[in-house]
Amino acid sequence: MMKGEEMASRKDKKGRVLQKGESQRKDGRYHYAYTNVAGKRCFIYADSLAELRKKERDHQVASWQGATRYGTQASLNYMFDRSLALKVGIKESTYASYRQSYDNHVREEFGRQAVKNISYSDIMVFYSYLAKSKKLALSTIEHIHLQIYSALDLALQDGMILKNPSDGAFGAFRRAMGDDARKIRALTLDEQKRFLEFIDGHPVWGRYHSIFQVMLGTGLRVGELCGLRWQDVDIENRLVDINHSIVHIKAVKGESKDHMAVSLPKTKAGIRQVPLMKPVIEGFMEEYRWAQAKHFVSETIDGYTDFIFTKMNGTVYTSNRLDKALSDIVKAYNKQEEAVAELEDREPEVLPHISNHMLRHTFCTRLCERDVNVKVIQTVMGHASVNVTMDIYAEVSKAKQFDEIDRLADELDVF
Incomplete structure (x- = not known):
């Protein structure tokens, strides 16, 4: 017997042909069997064939309209x-x-x-x-x-x-x-200089000078910077070891408050040594003097302690805290610059919005501007893919084309 003929011969006790998935039980009741998207076998029951088919239609309509066991209004x-x-x-x-x-x-x-x-x-x-x-x-x-x-x-x-x-x-x-x-704006050399000069020794923002000087001179991710410990810094050999970062974990139901956690790099590229230039070493020394003044107080996170960049109570900085500081610093600088520009009857040279990631991008841009080898930049930045580095390099190269053409015109002096 062919499959189609077998299906057609399936009937209930009254001789009515049953459709695919329909069956009549020994007690006379009917049920419809189907498999849901999760592969689970499901059944619909009814006392009569007419009632069963109505339930089948309702189920099919509900499925098309998005109704499931979660409800039609699942958000x-x-x-x-x-x-x-x-x-x-x-x-x-x-x-x-x-x-x-x-x-x-x-x-x-x-x-x-x-x-x-x-x-x-x-x-x-x-x-x-x-x-x-x-x-x-x-x-x-x-x-x-x-x-x-x-x-x-x-x-x-x-x-x-x-x-x-x-x-x-x-x-x-x-x-x-x-x-x-797609582009992330980097600070220009002039903007970078004005930003650091403004916070250096500032009565309110001076505390952040060493932090942002290190960020601009190493290109560290903000979590990597916040997780730095004194044992990670080798001043004598001018190297800093990057092997972990600090992340802020928001509280979920059942937890009383947010907490900090240590996170290990997701890729091998994230584990690296970054060379230290002189201004960065000065930034660490400035931070060391700050730590001495508060007796090297530091919290412990997942067994890690002796963190470098901490607040007065010894707790580490968070990405949000540093981003907020950058935003407030820019507002304070621009307010002062606009007032001075008005007195001097000139256009104000304001700073753009600055973020933690912008400081990292600025460091990478400085390396690209100096034609540092792409693989060296990738290693220092901890980029998992060289494509990320190349995208920044290409953007810098495009801008440098105009600079080189202008420089050539000045040197030729024949136009």
């Missing part, structure tokens, strides 16, 4: 939390990074929407809002996109939606923003 927040809970084996710092990024920029606004109501254009509008209104960098938006995509992909796998509306959204958004959106 993006719910699916994000669920997707994050399923990420087993990731480092605590990575977990915290995912959650903090989402909580800071998605949860209170966009995340409240039901996943079945979110469209491709909704996501594009949201990314545009993050870029234009919240002034987020493209790399930050990409990080947020990965969290949204993961949440919606889980909703897709659970049968809540028919298509992931975020699929391809970030790529399209990046193209729409253009190449400029």
Whole structure:
């Protein structure tokens, strides 16, 4: 007997043909069997065939509309939390990074929407809002996109939606923003000099001089800088060992407060030795005198202690604290500069918005400007891929073309 004939011959006790998945039990009741997207066998029961088929239709309609055991109104927040809970084996710092990024920029606004109501254009509008209104960098938006995509992909796998509306959204958004959106601004030499001169000895911001001088002279990631211990610095041989970083872990339900944690490098490239130039050594010595004055008080984090850059109470600095300090310093500088410029009847030379990552990028840019070997730059910066280094090198080279042409014109002096 052929398969089609076997299927057609399946009937209930009244001789009615049963469709695929339908069966009649010995007690006369009916059930419909199906397999959900997770591969689990599920059943729908009814007292009559008519009732069963109505339930089948309701189930099919509900599946197409996004109804599941989570409910038709499951929010993006719910699916994000669920997707994050399923990420087993990731480092605590990575977990915290995912959650903090989402909580800071998605949860209170966009995340409240039901996943079945979110469209491709909704996501594009949201990314545009993050870029234009919240002034987020493209790399930050990409990080947020990965969290949204993961949440919606889980909703897709659970049968809540028919298509992931975020699929391809970030790529399209990046193209729409253009190449400029990908660039991270570096401080010019003049801006770097004015910034450091302003905070050097300043009654309010002087405390940060050594911190930012070291950042600008080493290109360390902010977590690497905050995690530095005195034993990591070799002044005699002018080297600093980078083998861990400090991350800020936000409190979750059941925890009373945030805490700091030690994170080991994600790639081998992150473990490295960075040469120290004279101004950086001076920055460390300045910090040593500060530490002496407060008797080298330092907290202990995951067994690590004797941290270099600490506050008066011995606690380490956080990325947010240093970013806030940079923002306040720029505001103070620009306010002073605008007042002086008005008195001198000239245009003010204000500083741009500065972030921790901008200081790291500035150091890398200085190396590229001096045509340092690309592999050397990659090693010093701890870039896992040389492509990251090459992108910065290419941008600097493009700018240098104009400088070289102008210099040639000055030297020829025949035009």
